[in-house]
Amino acid sequence: MSAIKRELNEVLDELVLDEQALMQLPVVMPVTSSSVALGTLQASSPAALVSGAAEMAHELATVIDKQKLFTVIQGKKFVGVEGWTTLAVMLGCVAREVSTTEHDGIYVAVVELVRMNDGACISRASAECGEEKPWNTRAKYARRSMAQTRATGKACRLAFSWIMSLAGYEVTPAEEMTPIIEAEQVQERPAPAQRKTKTQTAESVSSTVPEPQAPIEPPEPQRITASQCKLLEAQIRDYGLDSERVKAWLHSAWKVESFSDLSPKQFEILLIKLENWASDSYAKAEADSALSRNATNF
Numbered sequence: 001m002s003a004i005k006r007e008l009n010e011v012l013d014e015l016v017l018d019e020q021a022l023m024q025l026p027v028v029m030p031v032t033s034s035s036v037a038l039g040t041l042q043a044s045s046p047a048a049l050v051s052g053a054a055e056m057a058h059e060l061a062t063v064i065d066k067q068k069l070f071t072v073i074q075g076k077k078f079v080g081v082e083g084w085t086t087l088a089v090m091l092g093c094v095a096r097e098v099s100t101t102e103h104d105g106i107y108v109a110v111v112e113l114v115r116m117n118d119g120a121c122i123s124r125a126s127a128e129c130g131e132e133k134p135w136n137t138r139a140k141y142a143r144r145s146m147a148q149t150r151a152t153g154k155a156c157r158l159a160f161s162w163i164m165s166l167a168g169y170e171v172t173p174a175e176e177m178t179p180i181i182e183a184e185q186v187q188e189r190p191a192p193a194q195r196k197t198k199t200q201t202a203e204s205v206s207s208t209v210p211e212p213q214a215p216i217e218p219p220e221p222q223r224i225t226a227s228q229c230k231l232l233e234a235q236i237r238d239y240g241l242d243s244e245r246v247k248a249w250l251h252s253a254w255k256v257e258s259f260s261d262l263s264p265k266q267f268e269i270l271l272i273k274l275e276n277w278a279s280d281s282y283a284k285a286e287a288d289s290a291l292s293r294n295a296t297n298f
Contacts, residue, residue: 041091057166060087064169071174071230078174079164080234081149084156087163092116095152098124100144106130107144111151113159125154127176139279145238150175174230224267229259232270239278246274 041056043049060083064070069083085095098110107130113123127150129135130143153173157164161171236243250256254266262270 053163054166056090057163057168060090060163061167061169064167070169071177072226073174073177076170077168078170078172078177080174080230081153081156083169084153084160084164084173087160088113088156091160093122093159095155097148100148102130102140102144105136105140105143107140107147109144109147109151111148111155113155123155123159125151125158127151127154138275142238142275142278145240146175149238175234222263223260224262224264226260228262228267232259232267232274235271235274239274241274241277246270249273 041049041052043052063086064079064083067082069086070077070079072078088094093113093115095111096114098112100107100109102108106128108126108128110124110126112121112125114121127147129147129150135143135146150173153175157171157173165171233243236246247258250259250262250270254262256262256266
């Protein structure tokens with residue numbers, strides 16, 4: 001009996017030693033790979049995220065080129081706000097206005113970029129409009145709208161400029177390049193002195209032809225530039241006008257099918273027309289709103 005008890009004690013001693021040895025071993029925890037997420041774009045590593053972003057940039061470039069959502073300025077492509085918001089939607093984000101304030105005719109808008117699935121803010125930016133030409137002479141609603149447009153493009157740029165760069169475009173929204181666009185338009189307009197020189201040259205060719213009067217338009221109608229076409233499209237969009245109705249008016253008034261067929265003189269006239277049409281629409285909307293408020297109070 002004592003022999004059996006002795007063997008049992010030896011087994012128990014071995015078990016205690018094994019338990020103490022196990023407690024001294026280092027604890028090994030399983031390591032899980034960390035994921036990287038950017039909007040709806042998710043990857044298991046930064047390298048995979050860049051690879052996915054490059055694929056998205058390729059699809060984005062296809063849309064921007066097909067829909068002509070960029071403006072060429074000094075040989076570089078600057079994407080308009082429509083292209084930037086397209087990129088944001090591809091990543092599951094939308095722009096949301098936070099506030100718009102006005103002081104001395106200058107509007108300042110604040111816009112934030114939020115995720116659609118949980119409403120989290122991932123970017124915020126502010127922009128102003130109304131101090132520089134030609135916006136300082138335009139209607140209040142047009143300045144307010146442009147301030148919001150610029151803030152939207154800037155909020156998208158702060159979050160996703162690196163993807164726009166992967167797509168092959170400049171990372172500054174086209175709406176922020178308005179001063180350069182205006183400067184290019186001034187440079188591209190033909191100078192009156194040059195037209196006079198051409199007339200004098202034509203007179204010197206043949207002395208038998210009576211002295212002609214200076215024509216209002218050049219013999220060969222010149223066409224406006226691509227930047228000027230983009231400016232017209234931006235103005236129509238900011239004024240809230242119907243692009244198809246504007247084109248129908250062009251055809252009726254000048255037999256012109258598209259903006260690219262306009263002459264510089266027609267371009268200047270159309271800019272004034274757009275502002276007048278927008279003012280009329282705004283006045284009508286204000287009148288309808290006033291009638292609605294009066295009816296409610298009554």
